Amino acid sequence: MGENFDIQALMSYGDDLINLLNAKNRFDVVSQSFDHSEALHEDLNQIQESIKDCKKKLEACKKKTDEAYSDVSARDDEIERLQRELDEDMELERKINDELRVLADELKDLKAQWASIDEKRQSLKRKDRDDLRAEKKLSMYACVTKVIPEADVNDPFKISAYMVDGEKRVEKFQLETNEISAYESCNSIWSIINKQ
Numbered sequence: 001m002g003e004n005f006d007i008q009a010l011m012s013y014g015d016d017l018i019n020l021l022n023a024k025n026r027f028d029v030v031s032q033s034f035d036h037s038e039a040l041h042e043d044l045n046q047i048q049e050s051i052k053d054c055k056k057k058l059e060a061c062k063k064k065t066d067e068a069y070s071d072v073s074a075r076d077d078e079i080e081r082l083q084r085e086l087d088e089d090m091e092l093e094r095k096i097n098d099e100l101r102v103l104a105d106e107l108k109d110l111k112a113q114w115a116s117i118d119e120k121r122q123s124l125k126r127k128d129r130d131d132l133r134a135e136k137k138l139s140m141y142a143c144v145t146k147v148i149p150e151a152d153v154n155d156p157f158k159i160s161a162y163m164v165d166g167e168k169r170v171e172k173f174q175l176e177t178n179e180i181s182a183y184e185s186c187n188s189i190w191s192i193i194n195k196q
Contacts, residue, residue: 145193159185163192 142148142164150160150172157178163171173192177185 147189147193159189161189163195 138149146164148162148164150162157176159175159177161173163173165171175185175188180188
């Protein structure tokens with residue numbers, strides 16, 4: 001009975017199989033489904049390969065990004081160091097410029113002082129030259145007239161001098177010019193000279 005049942009079961013499967021094979025549409029659907037599943041399986045494999053490639057590219061990109069960040073960090077440190085050096089150099093340049101301005105001002109003052117000293121020196125030279133000329137004139141006048149004017153007279157209305165005779169005797173005289181005219185003063189001096 002068990003064998004009959006198995007044969008009957010097999011026969012029923014066979015009938016089903018025959019029906020399935022006879023129903024061409026169904027077979028075509030199953031066949032297409034199978035073909036479609038194979039195509040899907042190939043697409044799935046390609047997608048998985050693409051995902052693997054994308055993961056590799058993503059890892060490479062992440063590595064490059066990390067390297068770039070570390071480079072940027074290193075560059076930021078370098079930029080900060082260079083900025084500090086630049087700031088220090090600019091501060092040093094500012095100090096040097098300040099010192100140069102101070103030195104330029106001091107040099108300008110020294111030049112002004114030198115010009116003033118040089119002007120005084122030239123003035124003293126002229127005064128010495130003028131004094132020498134005046135001394136020579138006085139010496140010449142003293143030789144000719146035997147009259148030596150007194151140098152320390154500060155009153156513009158007084159003429160004071162010394163007469164020196166041939167025997168080296170000295171006689172002082174003084175004239176008040178505000179009491180007599182210039183002509184009379186001149187004649188008085190010539191009179192004193194002619195007494196010699």
